[in-house]
Amino acid sequence: MKSANLEKLSPAIEQFMKDRDWDQFHSIKNLVMALSVECAELVELFQWTPEEESNQLQSDPKKLDRVRDEVADITIYLIRILQKTGINLEKAVADKMRQNAEKYPIAQAKGSSKKYDEHE
Amino acid sequence: MKSANLEKLSPAIEQFMKDRDWDQFHSIKNLVMALSVECAELVELFQWTPEEESNQLQSDPKKLDRVRDEVADITIYLIRILQKTGINLEKAVADKMRQNAEKYPIAQAKGSSKKYDEHE
Amino acid sequence: MKSANLEKLSPAIEQFMKDRDWDQFHSIKNLVMALSVECAELVELFQWTPEEESNQLQSDPKKLDRVRDEVADITIYLIRILQKTGINLEKAVADKMRQNAEKYPIAQAKGSSKKYDEHE
């Protein structure tokens, strides 16, 4: 994976919001709404795209650029949520992956897209 | 912001998916759907919460834990999308922030939640 | 509630799609994606709006028009999903309301926004 250290991005985003006095709009409730809207803008790019074609972004640089833009927007709001909640993201993800490993043991989950509570 | 380097998290997630042979389900189309579903699970935690209360997660550790869980799920799918698209996230966000600075000049945007195309 | 009989709207929508040969894009998977995207466009209109202000659409006719547009888009995809799945919507909602009445007995649920599984 290419460079993706959110900590490096955090100060510039905080400053941007401060400069515009936007903190007043950034309640957690509003930020999660905004995050979900940005996700939907990413979904929109693929709603009529066949699955296989969705994997060939390299051959459609214009679309890849739009995906890049939406992924950036999502990340900006994710960072805002981290700033506001004080969540330690590395620890949160590591904890979740441990839970996932228990819910989806390899022997049972291998090659299956079933949800853990659908396994017999 | 606390530790949030996605690059550190990436290899364990890749291995987890490989162990379960889940790559076959992870087309970009499906991953963006899954990402949006996880975002909605975060929204669900705040749909009936007054804005002010949403900012007081520190006094509701049980809810903060659920927020942490959903933020982790969102991040896991975001990382999957980065792995599949090869997007350089730091560069993508820096580019987007530059665009945002142009769309929302301080003088005009200060204290306003209007979308850039709604400014007169 | 004002006139809202989806059956009346259904034939014109079916014809519109047929005229454009869009049936090929309208798998259930794609239609639920499109529906969620339209919902997010409705959410976007309220992401920075205080709760109380969101209830005063009558005094903001321009915004009410945009809400109307998004609600229409949502309904169009909902109708497409009904056309494709053959679901009897009146029966489905009546059944769901019966389930909800069991999950949320008045004595317990009155004045509480807790999810049914959070009640002690």
Next chain:
Amino acid sequence: MKSANLEKLSPAIEQFMKDRDWDQFHSIKNLVMALSVECAELVELFQWTPEEESNQLQSDPKKLDRVRDEVADITIYLIRILQKTGINLEKAVADKMRQNAEKYPIAQAKGSSKKYDEHE
């Protein structure tokens, strides 16, 4: 399309909410959030489903039941939004279809999933 007259469903839903004193939580802002969450629960049912398989719900009655449930939830919140906004849904959809017919003339749109602003 099977019976889908939302007006018939409206009074029972209004009464249900009144009995539980839930009107206080149902600002438009909160209702659009709840609607988007229900849409995502519908998306979740199809996130790993191949497109073709998503069209064969008739051969998976258990899944069809879950789809039915989610479609009902979406409709309940849609009805709440109609009750609160006073939107005339039949007129709103008819107006939108007229706009769509202009944005997507048959000659240009036939067989194409491009967004209207992507046509050359």
